[in-house]
Amino acid sequence: MSEVWKNLFAFGPFIPHGHCYLWKPELIWLHIISDSLIALAYYSIPITLVYFVREREDLPFNWIFLLFGSFIVACGTTHLMEVWTLWYPTYWLSGLLKAITAFVSVYAALALVPLVPQAIALPSPAQLEVTNQELRHQITQRQQVEDALQLVNEELETRVRNRTLELAQINKELKTEIAERKRATEVQLKTQERLQTLSGKLIEAQEVERRSLARELHDEIGQALTAVKINLQTLQYSSTHSEMALPLQESIGIVEVALQQIRSLSLDLRPSLLDDLGLAIALRWYIDRQTQRSGIIGEFLAKPLETKLSPNLETTCFRIVQEALTNVVRYAQAQRVIVELCELETQLHLIIRDDGIGFDVHAARERATRGESLGLLGMEERVLLVGGQIDIKSVHQSGTEIHAWFPLSTNQS
Numbered sequence: 001m002s003e004v005w006k007n008l009f010a011f012g013p014f015i016p017h018g019h020c021y022l023w024k025p026e027l028i029w030l031h032i033i034s035d036s037l038i039a040l041a042y043y044s045i046p047i048t049l050v051y052f053v054r055e056r057e058d059l060p061f062n063w064i065f066l067l068f069g070s071f072i073v074a075c076g077t078t079h080l081m082e083v084w085t086l087w088y089p090t091y092w093l094s095g096l097l098k099a100i101t102a103f104v105s106v107y108a109a110l111a112l113v114p115l116v117p118q119a120i121a122l123p124s125p126a127q128l129e130v131t132n133q134e135l136r137h138q139i140t141q142r143q144q145v146e147d148a149l150q151l152v153n154e155e156l157e158t159r160v161r162n163r164t165l166e167l168a169q170i171n172k173e174l175k176t177e178i179a180e181r182k183r184a185t186e187v188q189l190k191t192q193e194r195l196q197t198l199s200g201k202l203i204e205a206q207e208v209e210r211r212s213l214a215r216e217l218h219d220e221i222g223q224a225l226t227a228v229k230i231n232l233q234t235l236q237y238s239s240t241h242s243e244m245a246l247p248l249q250e251s252i253g254i255v256e257v258a259l260q261q262i263r264s265l266s267l268d269l270r271p272s273l274l275d276d277l278g279l280a281i282a283l284r285w286y287i288d289r290q291t292q293r294s295g296i297i298g299e300f301l302a303k304p305l306e307t308k309l310s311p312n313l314e315t316t317c318f319r320i321v322q323e324a325l326t327n328v329v330r331y332a333q334a335q336r337v338i339v340e341l342c343e344l345e346t347q348l349h350l351i352i353r354d355d356g357i358g359f360d361v362h363a364a365r366e367r368a369t370r371g372e373s374l375g376l377l378g379m380e381e382r383v384l385l386v387g388g389q390i391d392i393k394s395v396h397q398s399g400t401e402i403h404a405w406f407p408l409s410t411n412q413s
Contacts, residue, residue, distance in 0.1 A: 014089035035079040042076025074101035279314040294329040302341040332356025352402040358394040
């Protein structure tokens with residue numbers, strides 16, 4: 001290897017190129033100036049190409065500019081060697097540089113051939129104008145879709161707000177009736193029956209309203225948003241412009257979030273599993289869903305029931321578990337909650353246990369009678385309306401247990 005390097009820079013038996021010009025100053029200077037100017041021009045051109053490529057990052061085939069820049073630099077170097085060999089006959093080095101230049105030149109020429117059809121296929125200004133017009137049309141369509149989505153969202157908010165106000169009014173009437181029932185218990189047993197009947201009707205009305213609202217959210221508004229999403233996806237797949245990709249993807253994401261919120265709201269109002277697959281499956285799904293959301297460890301224990309439960313009893317059990325788990329998540333600071341459902345001869349036994357901080361059951365009932373909180377009173381009322389019994393025990397820093405028993409003989413379908 002060292003011998004090769006010595007040969008590259010050795011003069012050997014060669015004579016400087018200046019001898020060929022008989023060392024005539026005017027001839028030598030003519031070649032010096034010409035070769036130097038050519039080399040300077042060759043070196044300046046790649047600088048311009050590199051600057052051009054850096055400024056136009058969207059330029060297609062930008063690597064070919066860099067390849068031609070390398071070819072031009074190599075050519076400029078051979079001209080500098082022509083000046084050098086006027087005095088120093090390192091013709092091996094000069095030949096090596098020419099060989100490198102030849103390799104780069106041939107490679108650049110071959111690389112250019114397959115690029116010509118692609119360059120010819122690049123759109124003309126007229127084609128770009130047509131493309132821009134199509135893009136503006138698609139942007140207009142996207143704006144129309146977004147406006148339609150906004151109208152759907154506003155309609156959804158209005159309908160949910162109206163339904164919420166209706167439910168709030170029903171709850172307010174229920175609170176009033178319960179308060180009146182508490183004050184008149186000793187002098188009116190007929191008023192008690194009337195209030196229970198009214199309470200049952202109100203609860204039934206709530207469930208009907210929940211089922212109706214859930215169905216409307218899922219079937220009508222959910223289907224409308226799904227249609228909007230499909231249209232957006234169709235527009236996204238049919239578009240050939242990268243400028244449309246991000247706005248369309250953002251619009252699809254907005255619709256997807258709205259769909260998820262509608263599905264979640266529909267499930268919270270009335271899970272279809274309760275009507276379609278029964279209490280046990282609905283409870284298992286709801287417990288898994290709530291515990292995953294809150295990070296609490298949830299467990300559901302149930303054996304197959306021999307008795308078919310009535311829809312009214314299934315709804316009562318589900319709402320009790322729903323209210324209890326909501327309170328556990330909000331207030332109990334629990335790490336684990338266990339729900340058990342079992343059949344004991346002629347009774348259905350529902351148990352809800354948590355290891356949270358507990359609460360004062362008596363104080364909670366007092367607050368309920370004053371109308372401050374109806375969660376506990378609502379659970380007790382639901383149990384009584386189906387002829388059942390409920391027992392709630394809670395110990396400070398030791399958790400809470402809720403036991404509810406329901407007669408099966410009067411609740412069979």
